[in-house]
Every structure is written in structure tokens, then in C-alpha cells.
Amino acid sequence: MTTTLDLATTELREVNTTLQAAAKGKANEDFELTNPRGAHAVAVGLDGPISVTINGSTGYYCAGMNKEATITVKGSTGPGVAENMMSGVVTIEGDASQYAGATGHGGLLNIKGNASSRCGISMKGIDIVVHGNIGHMCAFMAQKGNLVVLGDAGDALGDSLYEARLFVRGSVKSLGADCVEKELRPEHIEILKDLLEKAGADAKPEEFKRYGSSRKLYNFNIDHAGEY
Amino acid sequence: MEKTPHTPPRDSYTFSNAANAEIRRAAATGIYDIRGGGTKRHLPHFDDLLFLGASMSRYPLEGYREKCDTSVTLGTRFAKKPIELKIPVTIAGMSFGALSGPAKEALGRGATMAGTSTTTGDGGMTEEERGHSEKLVYQYLPSRYGMNPDDLRRADAIEIVVGQGAKPGGGGMLLGQKITERVAGMRDLPVGIDQRSACRHPDWTGPDDLEIKILELREITNWEKPIYIKVGGARPYYDTALAVKAGADVVVLDGMQGGTAATQDVFIEHVGQPILACIRPAVQALQDLGMHRKVQLVVSGGIRNGADMAKALALGADAVSIGTAALIAIGEQDPKWGAEYAALGTTADAYDDWHEGKDPAGITTQDPELMKRVNPVEAARMLRNYLNVMTLECQTIARACGHNHVHNLEPEDLCALTMEAAAMAQIPLAGTNWYPGKPGF
Amino acid sequence: MCGIVGLFLKKDELRPQLGDMLTDMLITMTERGPDSAGIAIYGDETDGMVKITVQSDTPAEAFADLDAAVCAVVDAPVTIKVVDTHAVLTLPEAKAKEAIAVLEDKGLRIMGSGASMEIYKEVGLPKDVAARFGLRAMGGSHGIGHTRMATESAVTTMGAHPFSTADDQCLVHNGSLSNHNQMRRTLAKKGVFTRSENDTEVGAAYISSRIADGATLGEALEGTIEDLDGFFTFVTGTKNGFGVVRDPIACKPAIMAETEDYVAFASEYRAFADLPGIDNARVWEPEPATVYFWER
Structure with missing residues (x-):
């Protein structure tokens, strides 16, 4: 059964309360949201295996802190989509603005279009697949998880990176401090294969290059002071 | 035989022993000095203000008999569940990681016994802390270490940290020595690395974006939790006004005396304003917006006793917050560890290498042996005692000024001892009705 | 700290609707800037x-x-x-x-x-400011609007955006400049003076002064990337066009939409929700340190 909630006639508070209650009840319900018209904080804080489809574009922090829920945006999203996501799947059919998946701890963020700057900033275990291109400063201080980009990456990819893995199929405009290209080993092919399949991406793992931390900034060293 | 008179050795004031030692240290190591604690320089402070007391024109209240209330409610603007405290002094945010588990537990237990709240820090919420704190404020920091919606919901309030007094404009630091397996696990970091926290939040910049971030946090927590915004003492008028405009329930203002787990000494000593200079502009901003007492103001940075507390309240704050003082109350820098502090090349009172994780008192450390020195139950009792003393002292002063609630203390109850304090706090110099910058002079 | 909207019409038949479209965009940005609002409209x-x-x-x-x-x-x-x-x-x-x-x-x-430029700005909520000036009824080829959350300078009419420092030129800004005092003094030495304490006005004066020295608007906007410090998204209007530039860090939000009929700019997508044909528009975010410019 699908319940439709119209954001043009229903207050955001009521929409989120309804979704949060359904998720908490682990009801496996389906919801459809109409007329988001760029509204902020839509479908945030869900904690349970419900499915939400948003027909249109959203504003800031759509699907923020998601747990277990499957959220699909049939449109584009504003800054900070799926920020601090814990688990579940968030799919964006259009483009994502800056900070997509910021500080995410888990789950899959699947962006069918492009993501702009700071995608995966400070990510802590989330998997992000971007079918298009990504902007500058993506995966800044990224700690854990995988960022897969089928298109090109902008400037300063992976600056001050920790242990997150970055896979880019296209070109990389520039690498950030301490980020280097690394060998694509069989275990990485496996990770990629799995993520590409989950994301429904038409690409071969072997086409990607892997980037990661050279770990030179892990402990202060005066000879690398210029990179701080 | 007469000796030719010689000029005795004369030390340079500019190139003092300390300045020269720092030059040599920098030359030898190539890295700026990193340390914990707060500023050590002399600053105009609450000591430079005095209460007038009541005599003929005002009547004092009887100590112990006539009521002098100390309760305060934080978060009355938008939150469905404001925080009610018995005393207007809270425990400031300090991270698990910077502090040991037993120290965090002691703070939680002690604050709860005294009827007030404690605060998490950069590094997430621990069971020690949640379990032993009746009221726990969950810090929302740029790093978002350990951030998750479950802890957000089991917090009693959310404090969005924009800055702190020790380093307005800077991020946190936790050096490799303290990133143990448990700390690293909570922060999703490799063990033993230097953790450098960001200075800006990863997904918003500026008050216009912050307003939307606050909306998201309220939507996730059913509009129940008070949202605090913590800023370092930088531009207190604008920062307070913008926090209010962004939708804060409470503004936490931390002067430059506020401590820190670890940052550059140059930051601690040279960035930010003393809390004495911050309170009046912040209160002015609240008054200009018609929000004084509606959006509560909590101030911190060098609060040590009930007199400091009473003076902060008289200048217009709703509550104060303590960090360093709370640590000392539970045993930090105790002279009984003097020999061990000496072995580290320092003294108990001067110890500030909180970032090295070797604290003999077992508080600013992750060393399993050292942290055993903190007995959370005993330490909690000491914190409770100390908070009670502070409160009694504050009440004593409020009664002496004729007030039945500590919040009725007002700037007119004060005089200033120095021109600096008079100017910064806009309190008349003792014996005059004038302060520097007073309109009409 | 603020909300910005801008609309540049490609077809004359839409001119009578400019004010109506811009007003809705402006009001949507109220939360970003409740202190004051303003609009520059390029009309007859x-x-x-x-x-x-x-x-x-x-x-x-x-x-x-x-x-x-x-x-x-x-x-x-x-x-x-x-x-x-x-x-x-x-x-x-x-x-x-x-x-x-x-x-x-x-x-x-x-x-x-x-x-062609007329500027209307006042203290108050965007909807009230729009109503008192009758912005909805205004026609024109392009316009820029701004809602302000004042940071350091006063909430006054003169502190509201847009700022105009030369004929038919205006500028709105989201962000906060950190070298505006120094730049104000530099410009003053050249005889270029500002009327307010506002950082944005310095940005506007910088651009006007570069243009007066012979630079094109594009070159002047390029110059902001090098010479102005801090965080900024600028939208600027001239008699025949409008331009956009973001600082190299580009933290402040910016989004653009283009159809056969118009080019639109906003701080948030919400401002586009009522624009005709938005569902099929090309929607993108301007790149950092990149100048965008449309001219009639």
C-alpha cells in the first residue's frame, strides 16, 4: 500500500512525523511525497525499513541521518543530502548539491546525476556512487567508506584523506594534500563490482583508478609542514 | 682597591626568559607549541569587579532563612522540553578522548547530584556519561565524530558548536598519544594518528545555512530538544544576534580563558576576548532583539567561584558553565601527584600538557593505569561539593544585595576596580558614576 | 548572510511578468534574510x-x-x-x-x-517590502533581488542590498568579506567612496572602479576572485546583462536555471519552484572562481 503525502498541503512537521512513526513501527510501508518544491529537511531522521519516493526536487538535508529507510528522489537535491546517513539506501535521480553524504556512517547514497563540491566530506563509512561528475574538495577529510565516481572529479580530490577509498573512472582535475593514486587490487575490484551492481551503474570495475591516503599527514612531520 | 662599577645583569622585558625559551623550542622542533588548558596571561577578569551590597538604600535578605532561588530553565523559546536546572552553573563540553572514561563518569554523577547538566564533546556520547548524567547536552561539532540520530534523541539538549573560547576560528586537535583503540573506534579513525578536526561544519556555513541545519535537527528530534549555539568570545554582539536570528534557544558564549584539550599556544593566548568583555555586548544584542531572558545566555571562560558566577549573572547572563574548574574539583593538577608532575618537567599547578595523555591525575588521559586513579564516585562527590559551594557563595552575594533570586542581580549592584574592567563591563569605576565610553561624558 | 535571486529574460513578451516572478522568488528567501530586502529592476x-x-x-x-x-x-x-x-x-x-x-x-x-535601473530597498520582511513598493506590477528585462540577515553592519535602508556604485550597475552578495576595510581604504585613495559600512558595497565599488579603469564587467568580476578575501557569491546587474561569480572556496549556496525564456539565479532551488517550465530547465550550480555572464 502506498500512502501519498502532499507537501503543498501538509506541513513539513506532519509529513516527517508520519514517516518517522511508520519507520519506527517497521511497517515496510511505501510513501510517496508530492510537491516538495525545494523544501528543506524532508524525510529526515527515519529509522526503519520504509520506502519513500519524493516526486520532485528537495532543498537542504533531504534524508538526513537516515537509518534503514529506502528513499528515492525523483528530482535533484539541495545541500547535504543524506548527511550523516547511518544505513539504508538513498537514490537521487537528478543532481545533488554540495556536501552530499557528508559525515555519512553507512548505507548507500546513489546519485544518478552529478554531485557538486564536497561530496563525501568527512565520510565515516558510507558508500557513495555518483554516476556523473563531482565538484571540488570531494572526500575532504574522508575517514572511511567508498566513493565511486563514474565521471570526472574536480579540484583537490581527497584532501587530508584518512582511510576512505576513492574510485574515479574519469579524469581528476587535481588531488588534494596527502591523496595519491594507488594500485587497484583484486579486493578493490570486488568492492567496486558490488557497489556498481547495487547502484545499477553501467561500468566495469577495471575502468576505475583508486585513490587513497599516502598517510604522510597522520603524524606531524616538519618536512610536510607545507601541506598543513 | 676600588672596583670599577658594573651594570648588574638586566633581563630584557621583551626577550624574557619565557620568550627566549619558546624561540629555542621552535628552532629545535619546527612545530608550534601545542598544549591544553586555557590562557595563562594576566587578563581583566571578574576579580576587577566588586559588589556594592545593601545597607541603607536597599535591604539585604537573611542568609539561610529568607529564600534566594537559584533555579534556571534553559531552552524556553522553541523546544518542547526545556532543561530545568536547580543551579545556574553547568558543566561545559569536554570530549571523551580528551578526558578519561572515569573522569567523564565523575562529571556526570557530580552534576546530577548537584541538579545540573553536563555536556559531551568532540568524540561522541559514551555510556559512562549518558548513564550517569540526568541531563546531558550533546555537542554537534564540525567533526561529527560518533554523531548518530539515536544519541541525538537520547540527549536532553543539542549544542551546535560554532567555536570555543580557547580558539575561536579553530578546530579541535587530539594527538596520536590519546587516539587509543576505543577513542579511534568511536571516531572512525586509525589508532594513534594525530586527529585534526575541521574548524567549519562540513555541511553548512554561516547563519543563513545554520537556520536550515537547526530545522533539520529539530525535525529529527521532534522539536523536543533545546538547541544551544556555542560561540567563542570573538564578536559577541554580532555572534549572539546571529545565533538568535538562526533560531537558537540558548547562546553559549565562551571567553578566551576557556580551556581546551589541545591547540596551538599562540591560539590560546592571542585569539579571542576575555569573558568580562563579552557579556555586555551579548546581552545588548539580546535586548536589542527583545530576547533577553527569552533566549538564555550561558557564559564560560575562567569561572572559579560563586563570586565569578554572581558577577556574570549580574552582567546579564542566565547561567555560567565551568570546565577547567570542574576538572580541578575532581582532582586535576592535585599537588599530591607533585613528584610525578615534576618527573614530567612541570609542577602540578602549571601542568598543561593535557594532549600528551600522561596526566598523573588520570583525568586528561587514556592510559588505563593512570585513569584508575579517578574513583568516579568519590570524584563526583567532590564536584557536587564544589558546585554547592559555588551556589552558596552566589546566593550569599545575591542576598547581601537584597535579591530573592540570583537572576535579579543587576549591573547596578557592581562597581569596577580598574579602568579596564570599567570599560569592558560598562560598570562605573568605584566611587564614581562613570565608565570609559559612557554616553554623555 | 543572505538570500539572492536574479532573473534575466531572454524574450521581450515576458517583460510585464518580471516583477511578479521575482517577487515570488524573493519572498521564498525570507528565512535566509528577514532583516531587509531590496530589488534592482531594469525597466523602460x-x-x-x-x-x-x-x-x-x-x-x-x-x-x-x-x-x-x-x-x-x-x-x-x-x-x-x-x-x-x-x-x-x-x-x-x-x-x-x-x-x-x-x-x-x-x-x-x-x-x-x-x-534603465531602478532600486528599491527597505528594512523589513521581504513580503512587506515587496508589497509597499508594488514590486509585482513592475516590468523589465532583468532584475536582482536580495534578502538580508545582517552580519556586522547595521540593519538600515542604506545597509540593504542591492548596492549601486555606478550607473546601471548593481551588486548583491551572500557571504562575508574579510578584507573589505582594507579595500575600502585602497579605493578611497583612488577617490572611490562608499556610502555605508557594508562589506558588499565595497565589492560593488571595487567592480565599478575596475570598469571605470577600462575593464570589462567580466574582467572586473575575475578581479574579485584575486582581490577580495572572504566568502562570497556575487550577482551583478548591468544595463544589458547580469553576471555571477563565487569565491574559490564556494561554500555559500548558488543555483542557476536556464530555459529558452530566461536565466535564473537563486541561493536555493526553492526560489525556482514557481518559474514556468522549471521542470525542463537546465539547472546547475556555478563553479567556484568562475565568472558567468549573460548579455542581451
Whole structure:
């Protein structure tokens, strides 16, 4: 059964309360949201295996802190989509603005279009697949998880990176401090294969290059002071 | 035989022993000095203000008999569940990681016994802390270490940290020595690395974006939790006004005396304003917006006793917050560890290498042996005692000024001892009705 | 800290709807800037004539017979259109300097001047500001609007955006400049003066001064990336076009939409929700340190 909630006639508070209650009840319900018209904080804080489809574009922090829920945006999203996501799947059919998946701890963020700057900033275990291109400063201080980009990456990819893995199929405009290209080993092919399949991406793992931390900034060293 | 008179050795004031030692240290190591604690320089402070007391024109209240209330409610603007405290002094945010588990537990237990709240820090919420704190404020920091919606919901309030007094404009630091397996696990970091926290939040910049971030946090927590915004003492008028405009329930203002787990000494000593200079502009901003007492103001940075507390309240704050003082109350820098502090090349009172994780008192450390020195139950009792003393002292002063609630203390109850304090706090110099910058002079 | 909207029409038949479209966009940005709001609208122009927009807190007295008073001094035909606290005086271009001197002498605040540009800005909520000026009914080729959450300078009419520092040029800004005081002094040495303490006005004056020195608008905007410090998204209008630039860090939000009919700019997508054909528009975010410019 699908319940439709119209954001043009229903207050955001009521929409989120309804979704949060359904998720908490682990009801496996389906919801459809109409007329988001760029509204902020839509479908945030869900904690349970419900499915939400948003027909249109959203504003800031759509699907923020998601747990277990499957959220699909049939449109584009504003800054900070799926920020601090814990688990579940968030799919964006259009483009994502800056900070997509910021500080995410888990789950899959699947962006069918492009993501702009700071995608995966400070990510802590989330998997992000971007079918298009990504902007500058993506995966800044990224700690854990995988960022897969089928298109090109902008400037300063992976600056001050920790242990997150970055896979880019296209070109990389520039690498950030301490980020280097690394060998694509069989275990990485496996990770990629799995993520590409989950994301429904038409690409071969072997086409990607892997980037990661050279770990030179892990402990202060005066000879690398210029990179701080 | 007469000796030719010689000029005795004369030390340079500019190139003092300390300045020269720092030059040599920098030359030898190539890295700026990193340390914990707060500023050590002399600053105009609450000591430079005095209460007038009541005599003929005002009547004092009887100590112990006539009521002098100390309760305060934080978060009355938008939150469905404001925080009610018995005393207007809270425990400031300090991270698990910077502090040991037993120290965090002691703070939680002690604050709860005294009827007030404690605060998490950069590094997430621990069971020690949640379990032993009746009221726990969950810090929302740029790093978002350990951030998750479950802890957000089991917090009693959310404090969005924009800055702190020790380093307005800077991020946190936790050096490799303290990133143990448990700390690293909570922060999703490799063990033993230097953790450098960001200075800006990863997904918003500026008050216009912050307003939307606050909306998201309220939507996730059913509009129940008070949202605090913590800023370092930088531009207190604008920062307070913008926090209010962004939708804060409470503004936490931390002067430059506020401590820190670890940052550059140059930051601690040279960035930010003393809390004495911050309170009046912040209160002015609240008054200009018609929000004084509606959006509560909590101030911190060098609060040590009930007199400091009473003076902060008289200048217009709703509550104060303590960090360093709370640590000392539970045993930090105790002279009984003097020999061990000496072995580290320092003294108990001067110890500030909180970032090295070797604290003999077992508080600013992750060393399993050292942290055993903190007995959370005993330490909690000491914190409770100390908070009670502070409160009694504050009440004593409020009664002496004729007030039945500590919040009725007002700037007119004060005089200033120095021109600096008079100017910064806009309190008349003792014996005059004038302060520097007073309109009409 | 603020909300910005901008709309540049590619087709003349849409001109009557410009004010209506911009007003909805502006009101959507209220939360980003509840302190004041303003709009620069590029409307009708008459060959050889200049429009001077002035503001007064006591419009009834200040604007009474103002056209006659200016006419008497500049010795040329002057017409006046009073819109709430603002008035637009139209007079021969050659007499503009003289007229501005007279108006300033009378204590009126000069909002801006130009062949086609009119500027309306006041303290208050965007919807109230829009209503008092009747923004919905205004037509034109392009316009820029701004809602302000004041950071360091005062909440006043003069502190509201847009800022105009040269004929038909205006600028709005989201962010906070960190070297505006130094730049203000540098510009003052060159004889370029600002009227407020606002950081954005310095940005506007910088661009005008570069253009006065012979730079194109594109070059002047390029210059902001090098010479202005801090966080900024600028949207600027000229008689024939409008441009966008973001600082290299590019933290402040910015989104653009383009169809066959228009180019639109906003701080948030919400502002686009009512635009015709938005579902099929090309929507993208301007790159950092990159100048975008449209001209008629």
C-alpha cells in the first residue's frame, strides 16, 4: 500500500512525523511525497525499513541521518543530502548539491546525476556512487567508506584523506594534500563490482583508478609542514 | 682597591626568559607549541569587579532563612522540553578522548547530584556519561565524530558548536598519544594518528545555512530538544544576534580563558576576548532583539567561584558553565601527584600538557593505569561539593544585595576596580558614576 | 548572510511578468534574510534620459515638489514617480551629476541611477517590502533581488542590498568579506567612496572602479576572485546583462536555471519552484572562481 503525502498541503512537521512513526513501527510501508518544491529537511531522521519516493526536487538535508529507510528522489537535491546517513539506501535521480553524504556512517547514497563540491566530506563509512561528475574538495577529510565516481572529479580530490577509498573512472582535475593514486587490487575490484551492481551503474570495475591516503599527514612531520 | 662599577645583569622585558625559551623550542622542533588548558596571561577578569551590597538604600535578605532561588530553565523559546536546572552553573563540553572514561563518569554523577547538566564533546556520547548524567547536552561539532540520530534523541539538549573560547576560528586537535583503540573506534579513525578536526561544519556555513541545519535537527528530534549555539568570545554582539536570528534557544558564549584539550599556544593566548568583555555586548544584542531572558545566555571562560558566577549573572547572563574548574574539583593538577608532575618537567599547578595523555591525575588521559586513579564516585562527590559551594557563595552575594533570586542581580549592584574592567563591563569605576565610553561624558 | 535571486529574460513578451516572478522568488528567501530586502529592476528607458532613485524616511515632505526644485536648479525637464519611501526622478543624462548634488544636498539617500535601473530597498520582511513598493506590477528585462540577515553592519535602508556604485550597475552578495576595510581604504585613495559600512558595497565599488579603469564587467568580476578575501557569491546587474561569480572556496549556496525564456539565479532551488517550465530547465550550480555572464 502506498500512502501519498502532499507537501503543498501538509506541513513539513506532519509529513516527517508520519514517516518517522511508520519507520519506527517497521511497517515496510511505501510513501510517496508530492510537491516538495525545494523544501528543506524532508524525510529526515527515519529509522526503519520504509520506502519513500519524493516526486520532485528537495532543498537542504533531504534524508538526513537516515537509518534503514529506502528513499528515492525523483528530482535533484539541495545541500547535504543524506548527511550523516547511518544505513539504508538513498537514490537521487537528478543532481545533488554540495556536501552530499557528508559525515555519512553507512548505507548507500546513489546519485544518478552529478554531485557538486564536497561530496563525501568527512565520510565515516558510507558508500557513495555518483554516476556523473563531482565538484571540488570531494572526500575532504574522508575517514572511511567508498566513493565511486563514474565521471570526472574536480579540484583537490581527497584532501587530508584518512582511510576512505576513492574510485574515479574519469579524469581528476587535481588531488588534494596527502591523496595519491594507488594500485587497484583484486579486493578493490570486488568492492567496486558490488557497489556498481547495487547502484545499477553501467561500468566495469577495471575502468576505475583508486585513490587513497599516502598517510604522510597522520603524524606531524616538519618536512610536510607545507601541506598543513 | 676600588672596583670599577658594573651594570648588574638586566633581563630584557621583551626577550624574557619565557620568550627566549619558546624561540629555542621552535628552532629545535619546527612545530608550534601545542598544549591544553586555557590562557595563562594576566587578563581583566571578574576579580576587577566588586559588589556594592545593601545597607541603607536597599535591604539585604537573611542568609539561610529568607529564600534566594537559584533555579534556571534553559531552552524556553522553541523546544518542547526545556532543561530545568536547580543551579545556574553547568558543566561545559569536554570530549571523551580528551578526558578519561572515569573522569567523564565523575562529571556526570557530580552534576546530577548537584541538579545540573553536563555536556559531551568532540568524540561522541559514551555510556559512562549518558548513564550517569540526568541531563546531558550533546555537542554537534564540525567533526561529527560518533554523531548518530539515536544519541541525538537520547540527549536532553543539542549544542551546535560554532567555536570555543580557547580558539575561536579553530578546530579541535587530539594527538596520536590519546587516539587509543576505543577513542579511534568511536571516531572512525586509525589508532594513534594525530586527529585534526575541521574548524567549519562540513555541511553548512554561516547563519543563513545554520537556520536550515537547526530545522533539520529539530525535525529529527521532534522539536523536543533545546538547541544551544556555542560561540567563542570573538564578536559577541554580532555572534549572539546571529545565533538568535538562526533560531537558537540558548547562546553559549565562551571567553578566551576557556580551556581546551589541545591547540596551538599562540591560539590560546592571542585569539579571542576575555569573558568580562563579552557579556555586555551579548546581552545588548539580546535586548536589542527583545530576547533577553527569552533566549538564555550561558557564559564560560575562567569561572572559579560563586563570586565569578554572581558577577556574570549580574552582567546579564542566565547561567555560567565551568570546565577547567570542574576538572580541578575532581582532582586535576592535585599537588599530591607533585613528584610525578615534576618527573614530567612541570609542577602540578602549571601542568598543561593535557594532549600528551600522561596526566598523573588520570583525568586528561587514556592510559588505563593512570585513569584508575579517578574513583568516579568519590570524584563526583567532590564536584557536587564544589558546585554547592559555588551556589552558596552566589546566593550569599545575591542576598547581601537584597535579591530573592540570583537572576535579579543587576549591573547596578557592581562597581569596577580598574579602568579596564570599567570599560569592558560598562560598570562605573568605584566611587564614581562613570565608565570609559559612557554616553554623555 | 543572505538570500539572492536574479532573473534575466531572454524574450521581450515576458517583460510585464518580471516583477511578479521575482517577487515570488524573493519572498521564498525570507528565512535566509528577514532583516531587509531590496530589488534592482531594469525597466523602460528613454534615449538621453537618466533615472535617479532616491529614498527618504519622510517621503511626504521630501518628495513634495521635488521635481520642480530639481528642475529649477538643473534647468531641464524633470519628472518624478513616487513609490512609498522611494522616488524615481527622470531627467536628461547630461544633468545627472548636478541633479544628484541637489538631491544629496536635500538629505535624500541616493539608491542608484542609470538609464534603465531602478532600486528599491527597505528594512523589513521581504513580503512587506515587496508589497509597499508594488514590486509585482513592475516590468523589465532583468532584475536582482536580495534578502538580508545582517552580519556586522547595521540593519538600515542604506545597509540593504542591492548596492549601486555606478550607473546601471548593481551588486548583491551572500557571504562575508574579510578584507573589505582594507579595500575600502585602497579605493578611497583612488577617490572611490562608499556610502555605508557594508562589506558588499565595497565589492560593488571595487567592480565599478575596475570598469571605470577600462575593464570589462567580466574582467572586473575575475578581479574579485584575486582581490577580495572572504566568502562570497556575487550577482551583478548591468544595463544589458547580469553576471555571477563565487569565491574559490564556494561554500555559500548558488543555483542557476536556464530555459529558452530566461536565466535564473537563486541561493536555493526553492526560489525556482514557481518559474514556468522549471521542470525542463537546465539547472546547475556555478563553479567556484568562475565568472558567468549573460548579455542581451
